[in-house]
Amino acid sequence: MAEYYDYSNGNIMSFQRELAEYLAGFQPTSSNVYINLIKELGSQRIIYSSLNYDLLFELSAASLGLFTNYSSKYSQGGIRLLKFHGSSNFWPDLPTGMFKNCQMSGSGRADIQAPIKPLDQVGTLNKCRLEDSVAPAIAMFAVGKKVKISPDYVENQYDMWKQQVEKASKIFVVGVRVHEVDEHIWSLLGKVKGKVTYFGFESDRVEFEQWKSNHKKKNSYFYKSNFEQSVNTMKRLL
DSSP states (O other): OHHHHHHTTTOOHHHHHHHHHHHHTOOOOTTOHHHHHHHHHOSSSOOEEOOOOSSHHHHHHHHTTOEEEOSSSOOTTEEEEEOTTBOTTEEESSOTTSSOSOOOOOOTTOSBOOOEEEOOHHHHHHHHHHOSSOOOOBOOSSTTOOOOBOHHHHHHHHHHHHHHHHHOSEEEEESOOOOTTOHHHHHHHHHOSSEEEEEEOGGGHHHHHHHHHHHTOTTEEEEEOOHHHHHHHHHHHO
16 A cells, blocks of 8 residues: 555545445345344443444444444444544545545645544445545555544544543454554553453464563453454453
C-alpha cells in the first residue's frame, strides 16, 4: 500500500473507494460467529472493537435487533463498536457528487476533513458507486496507518478505545497478529493493568511470547484457538 501511495502521488481515493465497496458487500450468514459472539457475551458489559473495514459485525448485530453505536457510551438497544482504523461506512457528511472529477493528494495530514456520518450497508454501497472523487475514512494498509479522510473522527475512535482499554480489567484479542510495529496497539496493551487474553494459532505463539517478554506483561495469556472456539472461552473467563 505504501508503494501504491507513492506511485499514485498520494491519490488513493479510487483505491480506497473500490476496497470499501468490495468489503461492504460481504453478507453474514444466519449462523456466523459474530452472531454467536454477541449472543454469548451480550451488549451491555462489553465494548467491541475491530480493525476490519467490512460491516459483518454491524449486520450481525442488526439481525439480532441491535443498532451499532460507534462510541464507548452505552445506549439502550445498541451495541458499542470502536473501529479505530476506520470503516467502509465512515463517509464524510457531504452531499453525494459535491466533488466531481477531482484529484486529491498532497494535502498534508488530511485530503478532506469533514464530519463523518456512518451509513448502513445500502447507503455505503450507493456512495461507493456514485462518488468518483471521495472515499470513506479508512486507514492505509501500511505502517503508520495514515487516514487521509476525516482523520479526526478515526483518531477519536482510537482515543475512546485507548481510554477503555486502560481501565478494563479483562481484554480479549482474537483475529489480530501480534505485530509490534503497530505500537498504537501492542505497546498500549503491554502497559495496561488489565489481563490480556490472546486467541490464535500455534504459529502466533512465538510472536505473542516475544511481545509478552518485551513488555514483561505477566498477566497475559495465550490460548490456541480459532475465532469460533474462542467465544465459549471468553464467556467462561468473563
